[in-house]
Amino acid sequence: MSIVSVPAVDVPRGRTRTVRVALAGCGVVGGSLVRLIRSGHAEVAARHRIRFELVRVLVRDRHRPRDPTLPHEVLTDDADDFLAAESDLVVEAIGGIQPALRIARAALESGRRYVTANKALVAAYGPRLAALARRRGGRLDFESSVGGGIPVVRALRDSLGLAGIRGVQGVLNGTTNFILTRMAEGRPYAGALAAARAEGFAEADPIRDLDGTDAAEKISILAWLAFGVRPDTLPIRRRGIVPHAERLVRDARALGGAMRLVAECVRTSDGVVASVEPAILQLGSELASIQDEQNLVIVDTERNGRIRLAGPGAGGDPTASALLGDMVRSSLRLRSGAGAVKRAATRDPRTSRWAVSVEGHHEERLRAALRMAGISAAPVRRSGGTGLVVTEPVAWQSIADSIARLEAWGAEPVVSRYEMV
Numbered sequence: 001m002s003i004v005s006v007p008a009v010d011v012p013r014g015r016t017r018t019v020r021v022a023l024a025g026c027g028v029v030g031g032s033l034v035r036l037i038r039s040g041h042a043e044v045a046a047r048h049r050i051r052f053e054l055v056r057v058l059v060r061d062r063h064r065p066r067d068p069t070l071p072h073e074v075l076t077d078d079a080d081d082f083l084a085a086e087s088d089l090v091v092e093a094i095g096g097i098q099p100a101l102r103i104a105r106a107a108l109e110s111g112r113r114y115v116t117a118n119k120a121l122v123a124a125y126g127p128r129l130a131a132l133a134r135r136r137g138g139r140l141d142f143e144s145s146v147g148g149g150i151p152v153v154r155a156l157r158d159s160l161g162l163a164g165i166r167g168v169q170g171v172l173n174g175t176t177n178f179i180l181t182r183m184a185e186g187r188p189y190a191g192a193l194a195a196a197r198a199e200g201f202a203e204a205d206p207i208r209d210l211d212g213t214d215a216a217e218k219i220s221i222l223a224w225l226a227f228g229v230r231p232d233t234l235p236i237r238r239r240g241i242v243p244h245a246e247r248l249v250r251d252a253r254a255l256g257g258a259m260r261l262v263a264e265c266v267r268t269s270d271g272v273v274a275s276v277e278p279a280i281l282q283l284g285s286e287l288a289s290i291q292d293e294q295n296l297v298i299v300d301t302e303r304n305g306r307i308r309l310a311g312p313g314a315g316g317d318p319t320a321s322a323l324l325g326d327m328v329r330s331s332l333r334l335r336s337g338a339g340a341v342k343r344a345a346t347r348d349p350r351t352s353r354w355a356v357s358v359e360g361h362h363e364e365r366l367r368a369a370l371r372m373a374g375i376s377a378a379p380v381r382r383s384g385g386t387g388l389v390v391t392e393p394v395a396w397q398s399i400a401d402s403i404a405r406l407e408a409w410g411a412e413p414v415v416s417r418y419e420m421v
């Protein structure tokens with residue numbers, strides 16, 4: 001019997017290159033990245049013949065004690081000093097628009113490669129930064145900005161580019177999914193939010209997660225990659241789980257389904273439409289089965305069927321591992337680009353069934369508002385004296401008109417997309 005030895009990794013020939021890295025931000029994600037660069041250096045060198053050298057780390061407060069520790073001369077709290085450092089690659093894990101945008105522009109303007117975890121920045125300025133990178137011979141990578149450690153950006157940008165993407169749908173926010181999972185187990189909203197904070201899945205101020213802003217930024221980035229629509233021009237119908245999380249979960253339970261915050265972008269005959277909204281899903285369905293802080297992205301394609309990518313959507317280590325993947329890739333000088341430019345639709349032509357509920361004494365108003373919009377709806381029996389109906393399939397605009405009318409009448413309607421079969 002002959003024994004064939006197979007190397008564990010495909011080791012490229014040649015000398016190890018040093019890539020000088022300037023890292024902006026050393027918090028949850030940046031700190032994990034520093035640890036990963038240190039612990040993974042042998043594997044990166046063996047696989048790719050690259051050695052990352054941290055030449056500068058930008059933070060807000062350089063005197064604060066840090067774990068991981070960094071040499072005094074590497075840390076700076078001065079963005080000019082940070083940008084002046086000679087580097088090949090700038091990595092950003094600060095978040096928000098400024099000073100991240102200034103750093104991105106300066107880095108790309110000078111022809112350097114730029115890797116970011118910042119979804120707010122990519123959603124607002126991604127195409128302009130990508131164009132700047134192309135003009136100056138640099139590169140923009142942002143895998144970790146959507147789905148944490150799930151390689152969805154790469155899948156859309158490269159692998160599925162020619163698969164004829166029809167739509168992308170997913171649970172993209174780990175904080176809300178964790179809260180909804182705990183609430184389905186019977187915890188009240190406040191307790192579920194406290195548990196999310198205790199586990200590190202909710203920030204001190206989690207409003208951008210709870211009101212759907214975070215998921216909207218992510219789906220706009222995915223729409224850009226899937227359809228070429230500029231994310232800052234894509235109108236997104238956005239509703240989060242606040243302020244009526246308890247009522248949303250109660251409605252889902254009354255209808256025998258599971259509540260999830262679903263983000264999606266879809267190609268229609270009118271253009272690309274996108275939404276982030278609470279949806280009541282069949283128990284056991286793909287999206288309903290995603291628990292806790294996990295994320296799931298489903299890409300519906302003409303030629304490859306439905307592709308599913310699931311995994312931890314946030315957290316320092318998964319996000320840092322996606323950043324490191326981008327850093328390696330960026331250093332290997334591979335090229336790729338977003339798909340052909342398509343237009344965003346001005347209205348959403350798709351129809352859905354909607355679960356609409358109001359508190360008990362507004363029941364008659366609910367029926368009247370739907371009747372005035374010409375929408376027929378079936379009442380749902382349940383305890384608690386709350387009016388709950390499920391409508392026939394209608395476009396969002398019809399429901400939006402009814403909601404506006406109900407709100408003007410002083411009712412506080414709660415609306416979920418009804419996805420039960």
Ligand SMILES: NC(=O)c1ccc[n+]([C@@H]2O[C@H](COP(=O)([O-])OP(=O)(O)OC[C@H]3O[C@@H](n4cnc5c(N)ncnc54)[C@H](OP(=O)(O)O)[C@@H]3O)[C@@H](O)[C@H]2O)c1
Binds near residue numbers: 060062077092099
């Ligand atoms: N956390 C996650 O699970 C996760 C997942 C995916 C993507 N992301 C994205 O990753 C990015 C970073 O998130 P994070 O959770 O690591 O945030 P974080 O823990 O708050 O860390 C932010 C870092 O940026 C520094 N910083 C903030 N403002 C600054 C300023 N004006 N000038 C210089 N430095 C500044 C902070 O300095 P100090 O240390 O001195 O305060 C800190 O080191 C965000 O874009 C976020 O959306 C996060």
